Amino acid sequence: MAATRTPMAKAINMGLRRAMEADPKVLLMGEDIGALGGVFRVTDGLLKDFGPDRVVDTPLAESGIVGTAIGLALRGYRPVCEIQFDGFIFPAFDQITTQLAKLTYRSSGQLQMPVVIRVPFGGGIGAVEHHSESPEAYFAHTAGLRVVSPSNPADAYSMIQQAIASPDPVLFFEPKSRYWDKAEIDLDVPADTSPAAIETGLHRARIARAGTDLTIAAYGPTVTTALAAAEAAAQEGTSVEVVDLRSISPLDTDTLVESVMRTHRLVVAHEAPVFFGSGGEIAARVTERCFYVLEAPVLRVGGFHTPYPPANIEEEYLPTFDRLLDAVDRALAY
Amino acid sequence: MDAHTSASDTELVQLLTPEGRRVTDATYSPFVAGLTADDLRGFYRDMVVVRRFDNEATSLQRQGELALWVQSLGQEAAQIGSGRALAEQDFVFPAYREHGVALTRGVDLLELIHLFRGYRHGGWDPVAHNFHLYTLVIGSHTLHATGYAMGVQRDGRVGTGDPGRDMAVMAYFGDGATSQGDVNEALVFAAVNNAPLVLFCQNNQWAISEPTTRQTRVPLVRRGGGFGVPSVRVDGNDVLAVHAVTREALERARTGGGPTFIEAYTYRMGAHTTSDDPTRYRSHAEEDYWRQRDPIDRVRALLITEGLADEAFFAEVEAEADAMAEATRTYCRSLPEPPAVTMFDHVYAAPHPLVAEERAWFEEYERSFVTEGGH
Numbered sequence: 175m176a177a178t179r180t181p182m183a184k185a186i187n188m189g190l191r192r193a194m195e196a197d198p199k200v201l202l203m204g205e206d207i208g209a210l211g212g213v214f215r216v217t218d219g220l221l222k223d224f225g226p227d228r229v230v231d232t233p234l235a236e237s238g239i240v241g242t243a244i245g246l247a248l249r250g251y252r253p254v255c256e257i258q259f260d261g262f263i264f265p266a267f268d269q270i271t272t273q274l275a276k277l278t279y280r281s282s283g284q285l286q287m288p289v290v291i292r293v294p295f296g297g298g299i300g301a302v303e304h305h306s307e308s309p310e311a312y313f314a315h316t317a318g319l320r321v322v323s324p325s326n327p328a329d330a331y332s333m334i335q336q337a338i339a340s341p342d343p344v345l346f347f348e349p350k351s352r353y354w355d356k357a358e359i360d361l362d363v364p365a366d367t368s369p370a371a372i373e374t375g376l377h378r379a380r381i382a383r384a385g386t387d388l389t390i391a392a393y394g395p396t397v398t399t400a401l402a403a404a405e406a407a408a409q410e411g412t413s414v415e416v417v418d419l420r421s422i423s424p425l426d427t428d429t430l431v432e433s434v435m436r437t438h439r440l441v442v443a444h445e446a447p448v449f450f451g452s453g454g455e456i457a458a459r460v461t462e463r464c465f466y467v468l469e470a471p472v473l474r475v476g477g478f479h480t481p482y483p484p485a486n487i488e489e490e491y492l493p494t495f496d497r498l499l500d501a502v503d504r505a506l507a508y
Numbered sequence: 509m510d511a512h513t514s515a516s517d518t519e520l521v522q523l524l525t526p527e528g529r530r531v532t533d534a535t536y537s538p539f540v541a542g543l544t545a546d547d548l549r550g551f552y553r554d555m556v557v558v559r560r561f562d563n564e565a566t567s568l569q570r571q572g573e574l575a576l577w578v579q580s581l582g583q584e585a586a587q588i589g590s591g592r593a594l595a596e597q598d599f600v601f602p603a604y605r606e607h608g609v610a611l612t613r614g615v616d617l618l619e620l621i622h623l624f625r626g627y628r629h630g631g632w633d634p635v636a637h638n639f640h641l642y643t644l645v646i647g648s649h650t651l652h653a654t655g656y657a658m659g660v661q662r663d664g665r666v667g668t669g670d671p672g673r674d675m676a677v678m679a680y681f682g683d684g685a686t687s688q689g690d691v692n693e694a695l696v697f698a699a700v701n702n703a704p705l706v707l708f709c710q711n712n713q714w715a716i717s718e719p720t721t722r723q724t725r726v727p728l729v730r731r732g733g734g735f736g737v738p739s740v741r742v743d744g745n746d747v748l749a750v751h752a753v754t755r756e757a758l759e760r761a762r763t764g765g766g767p768t769f770i771e772a773y774t775y776r777m778g779a780h781t782t783s784d785d786p787t788r789y790r791s792h793a794e795e796d797y798w799r800q801r802d803p804i805d806r807v808r809a810l811l812i813t814e815g816l817a818d819e820a821f822f823a824e825v826e827a828e829a830d831a832m833a834e835a836t837r838t839y840c841r842s843l844p845e846p847p848a849v850t851m852f853d854h855v856y857a858a859p860h861p862l863v864a865e866e867r868a869w870f871e872e873y874e875r876s877f878v879t880e881g882g883h
Binding site: 201227232233235237238240241242243244245246247248249250251253265268269272273276277278279280281282283284285286287317318320340341342369372373423424425 | 628629630633634635640641643645648649650651652653654655656657658659660662663689690693694696697700853854855856857858859860861862863
C-alpha cells in the first residue's frame with residue numbers, strides 16, 4: 175500500500191490500533207481517552223472499534239490508573255495507560271517506581287509487567303503550568319523501567335507497537351509539540367514486534383544526520399531542533415552529526431561513542447533541566463569511553479534550574495535552535 | 509482514648525462470644541451452618557500452627573537468624589476464618605502480616621523465611637497458590653487487586669453461575685492503610701467497575717504506634733458507604749463470624765454483586781515488627797483486655813463445650829505445632845546464602861545492556877580477588 179503523510183498523533187493512534195488488532199489482551203486506560211479520544215485525540219475512534227472493556231475511561235486518579243494496570247497485567251493483560259499531561263504523572267510515581275518497576279525482580283522473574291505508560295511531554299505549546307514538563311530522568315533513574323521517546327511519526331508508529339509487545343514496563347514519552355509534524359508512513363504494515371526487533375527497533379539510537387565535526391545527541395522534541403541547527407551550521411561550513419537516541423533506558427551508548435570517536439565533540443540537548451538530567455549521565459558515559467579523543471568537554475543544552483516558566487517566556491527556557499548553535503560554537507572554540 | 513473503649517457505635521457481627529458460646533445471627537449464621545466438626549477442628553489446628561510458626565519466627569529473629577519478623581499474633585481468627593472462606597480459584601493480595609492466610613492458600617510457611625532472612629524479596633510462587641507476594645508499601649496492592657478483579661471480569665469469570673468457574677479477589681490491609689490514597693482509589697475503581705473484590709481490613713488498632721483515632725473519626729466500616737461499597741464490621745477474633753461475613757462477601761463478588769468492604773475488628777497482640785517496642789505507646793491494661801479475647805481460646809472453648817474435640821486431638825495439634833517449629837528452625841539455618849551476583853537477575857524480563865554490563869564488571873571484580881588470593 176502507498177505510504178501516506180501522517181502526523182505523529184495519528185501515527186501513534188494507528189500503532190495502538192495495530193497492537194490491539196494483533197493481541198486481544200491489549201487494552202487502553204486513561205482519562206478522557208474514550209468518547210473524547212484523548213485531549214490530543216491520540217486514541218480517537220478506538221472506543222468505537224474496540225469497545226469500553228478495551229478502551230477504558232478511568233476515574234480521575236493517576237495512581238489508580240497505574241495500580242489497576244499492574245493488577246490487569248498480573249491477570250495476563252497488556253495495559254497501555256495514558257497520563258494526560260507530563261505534570262500529572264507524579265500521583266502515579268509511587269506505583270511506577272515502587273511497584274511496576276520492581277515486581278519482576280521481587281518475584282525472581284515469576285511475574286512480568288508488560289505495561290506501557292504513554293506520556294505527552296515537553297513544552298512549546300503555550301500551555302499552563304504542569305502541562306509542559308520533561309520528567310523522563312526520574313524514570314530512567316529507576317531500574318526495571320524502560321524509557322523511550324520517538325522524535326518522528328514513523329518511529330512513533332513502530333515504537334509504540336514494540337513498547338506494547340515488550341515484556342517489561344515502558345515509559346513512552348511523546349513529544350507533544352511534534353504531534354502534528356507529518357511524515358510518510360505505510361500504516362498498513364504492522365511493526366515487527368519480535369524480541370530481536372524490539373531490541374533494535376525500540377532501544378537503538380539512530381544517526382539522523384551524518385556529520386564530521388561535532389555530534390548533537392537529542393531525543394523526542396529536540397531532534398527536530400538539532401536537525402535544523404545542523405542545517406544552519408552546514409551553511410557556515412560546520413558538519414554536525416545528529417544522533418536521535420530514541421531510548422533513554424537502556425541507552426545506546428555504543429552508537430553515540432562510535433559517533434563521537436569520529437567527531438571528537440558532543441553536545442547533548444533535551445528540554446528537561448540540565449542539572450541531574452539525562453545529559454549528565456550521557457556526558458559521563460561518553461567521557462569514560464572517549465576521554466582521549468574529546469577535543470572539548472561534553473556540553474549540555476536544556477532547561478534551567480527553575481520550574482517550567484509561564485508560556486510567554488518558555489521559548490527562552492527551551493533548548494532552541496539558537497542555543498544549540500551557541501553550544502556548537504562553544505564546543506568548536508576549544 | 510484506649511483502643512478498646514473506642515470499640516464502636518457500630519455493631520459487630522459476632523457468632524461466638526469470647527467464652528466460646530454460639531450467638532445466632534439471622535443474616536450470617538446460615539453461612540456457617542454447613543461447617544462440620546472437622547471444619548471447626550481444622551480452624552483450630554490452623555490457628556495454633558500459624559501462631560506457633562509465628563512465635564518461632566520471632567524467636568529466630570531474636571537469635572539473629574532473621575533480619576526482621578512481622579508478627580501475626582492475635583489475628584489468627586481474622587486470617588484463618590477469611591482464608592478458609594476462599595475458593596481454590598479465588599486470588600488473594602496480602603499485605604505482609606497474612607501468614608495465616610498464606611497457610612490457607614497452601615503456601616509452605618517455610619517459604620516466608622526467605623523474605624525475612626534477607627535472601628529474597630519474594631519466596632513463594634504467587635501463581636501456583638493464587639496468593640500474591642507480600643507488598644510492604646502500605647495499601648499499594650489494593651489497586652493491584654482491583655485491577656486483577658477487572659481482568660477477571662474481562663475473562664468472563666464472574667456471574668456465570670458455575671461455582672467452579674466464578675472467582676473473586678480479596679485484598680488484605682490494615683487500619684493504617686485506610687488513610688492511604690491508593691486504598692481510597694481502590695474503593696473508587698472497584699465500585700465504579702463493580703469489580704469482584706473483597707477489601708478485607710484487619711483493624712488491629714495500631715499502625716505501629718498510632719491508634720486508629722489518628723486515622724479516622726468514624727468506625728472504619730463506614731469508609732465503604734461513601735463509595736457505594738456494601739460494608740460490614742465483624743468481630744475479628746471470632747473465627748466463625750469472620751468466616752461467615754467473608755463467605756457472604758465472596759459469594760456476592762463471584763455472582764456479579766460487586767465489591768464489599770469488611771472491617772475485622774481485632775488486635776495486634778504483638779509488636780508491629782521485631783524492630784518495634786509497644787511499651788512506649790500502649791498500656792498493659794489494654795493488652796490484658798485483649799488477651800482475654802484471644803481468638804484461639806475462643807475456638808478451643810467452642811470445641812470443648814460442644815464436645816467436638818478431646819484431649820487426644822489437642823495433644824495431636826500441639827505435636828504438629830512443635831514439629832512445625834522444629835522444621836522452621838532447621839529450614840531457616842539450612843538455607844544457602846544467595847550468591848551476590850544474583851542481584852543482577854530478573855531486573856528486566858528481556859535482556860538489558862546496562863544490567864549485563866554491570867554484571868560483567870562485577871563478576872570480573874569478584875574474580876580479581878580470587879586471582880590475587882584475597883578471598
